[in-house]
Amino acid sequence: QIDGLVRKLEQGCDLVMGWRHPRKDWPLNQTISRVFNWLIKRVSKIELNDVNSGVFAARRDVLEDVPMYGNLNIFLPILAARKGYVVSDEKIAQLPGEFRKSKYLTEYIQRLLDIVTVxxxxxxxxxxxxxxxxxxxxxxxxxxxxxxxxxxxxxxQFGPIAGRPLLLLGALLLVIGIQMISIGLIGEMIIFTHAKEIKEYTIEEILE
Structure with missing residues (x-):
């Protein structure tokens, strides 16, 4: 299976994701994976069929250049494409160990959070x-x-408001809203301060 991914690298791609096709695992897993990948396509505008397969081949400079931490390995092709690298996918057979049912609801919740991260x-x-x-x-x-x-x-004079839950809810929403705007402003200040250090592109070749 790796041979097919490596061949695409030799053809000029910088990163090649494995696309599990056909899928043979539990139907609910397949459905959730399709929805997840469809949403990722819509959000990132990158045509990949199986972002969360976990199987990929990439050039060394891509792995060194794209920042990775936590669970960001799922988003490696998206982050690489944003920096100008050529990203594609290749069909692979699904590994036998993946034919299991998802046992935990947290797996699905984590995927929703992954979409927010993307x-x-x-x-x-x-x-x-x-x-x-x-x-x-x-x-x-x-x-x-x-x-x-x-x-x-x-x-x-329609009545007292001190004990009404709406008063507490309104105050809470107002405070949360102001805090979120403040955090956004702090984020803008941090990005402005470090703007020169942040690169969203990669220079492949300098022509003289």
């Missing part, structure tokens, strides 16, 4: 305020409208 890394890693600021603004507006409603409710 969205952030591919679209907002250089502009965190756009991501956190939008969510924070929605929270703050909803919380502010709740508190404004209660303000007029009290002013026009």
């Amino acid at each position: 969205i952030f890394l591919t679209n907002y890693s250089k502009k965190p305020l756009h991501f956190l600021g939008f969510i924070g603004l929605v929270f703050a507006l909803v919380g502010g409208l709740m508190n404004l409603y209660l303000f007029f409710y009290r002013v026009f």
Whole structure:
């Protein structure tokens, strides 16, 4: 199976993902994997069929250049493509050890969190305020409208508001919204400070 991946590297690709085809594992696993990969395609705009196969071949310079930590190995082809490397996939046979059922709900929850990570890394890693600021603004507006409603409710003597859960919820949303906007601003300041050190491209050749 590795031979097919290596052949694609020799043809000019920088990273080749293994595409498990046909899939022979549990039907629910296949369905979740298809949905996950479809969402990854939509978010990253990269045409890969099996991002989470775990089987890939890559040039040494790709592995040295693309930052990796935690569970980011799943997103290696996406991060490599963002830096200008040529990424593709190749069909491989599925390993026998993968024909098992997923036993834990946490596996599926982790995949949802992985999708959020991909969205952030591919679209907002250089502009965190756009991501956190939008969510924070929605929270703050909803919380502010709740508190404004209660303000007029009290002013026009419709009744007391001190013990109403809506007051606590409105205040909580307002505080969370302001905090998220603040975190986004801090992120923008950090990126601005280190902008010269961050490269989203790779120089393959300098022509003189």
